[in-house]
Amino acid sequence: MINIGQYIEIAINWLTEHWAPFFDIINNGIGGFIDGFQHGLLWIPFYVMILALTVLAWLKAGKGTAVLTLLGLFLIYGMGFWEQTMQTVALVLSSTVIALVLGVPLGIWTARNHIAAKIIRPLMDLMQTMPAFVYLIPAVLFFGLGPVPGAFATVIFAMPPVVRLTDLGIRQVPEDIVEATRSFGATSRQLLFKVQLPLALPTIMTGVNQTIMMALSMVVIAAMISAGGLGEIVLKGITQMKIGLGFEGGIAVVILAIVLDRITQGFVRKN
DSSP, rough: OOOHHHHHHHHHHHHHHHSSSHHHHHHHHHHHHHHHHHHHHSOOOOHHHHHHOOOHHHHHHOHHHHHHHHHHHHHHHHOOHHHHHHHHHHHHHHHHHHHHHHHHHHHHHHOOOOHHHHHHHHHHHHHHHHHHHHHHHHHHHHHSSHHHHHHHHHHHHHHHHHHHHHHHHHTTTTTHHHHHHHHHHHOHHHHIIIIIIHHHHHHHHHHHHHHHHHHHHHHHHHHTTOSSHHHHHHHHHHHTTTTHHHHHHHHHHHHHHHHHHHHHHHHHOOO
16 A cells, blocks of 8 residues: 655654744745734724725726625624724735736746746646645644644745746737847847836736635635634634524625625736
């Protein structure tokens, strides 16, 4: 019998034992980033935040989405879930920022290097198809409980779309434009930043949208390791058989998902 799990367990235990200071540094850094994000969102009065998101939705997605944003966010506040919603937004956006910082360069490398593509694409397949619960095991061992292991698992789960779509966007840039740019003496760096990335931006923004949605889908799963937010309300409703509480938490997650989806899609259409 081939016991792959045994070797994975040995590797994770070795990392936990010998790389503990490194994981502590990451834990403190990412934890401070998420806490700062969360405190900033909670510092802003709820009515200012709702008004700002409504205006942004109007500008990027139209009147219908603006009305939905206004009514939906006031409903969340009325149900008493505003603090948990801001915790969820902080976790989702922090995880998305980390996923983009890692994913966009990987996508560029994949598009411009065939060897890297052969290595990275199967890894993205693995990350996207592995059950999300599996990521919680090393996350808890490395970082303990709290929002940091939730962000760790979320980044792994949500990063593949932006890597794939950055790769796709750069590869879809017409070859005649690339050749014309090179014929005028452009360097590889100039070709990337002045031609390929601007033309690939709509596709990359679609990847950003998908990354945000996948990060939001991890909310309830991350709540199982004390990440907090709306997922904790849904989880409490499930574990304590409080149907009404779970339903209210689910409604709040749906409203937040629709608002973030419509606004980010608006950015894609504008680009």
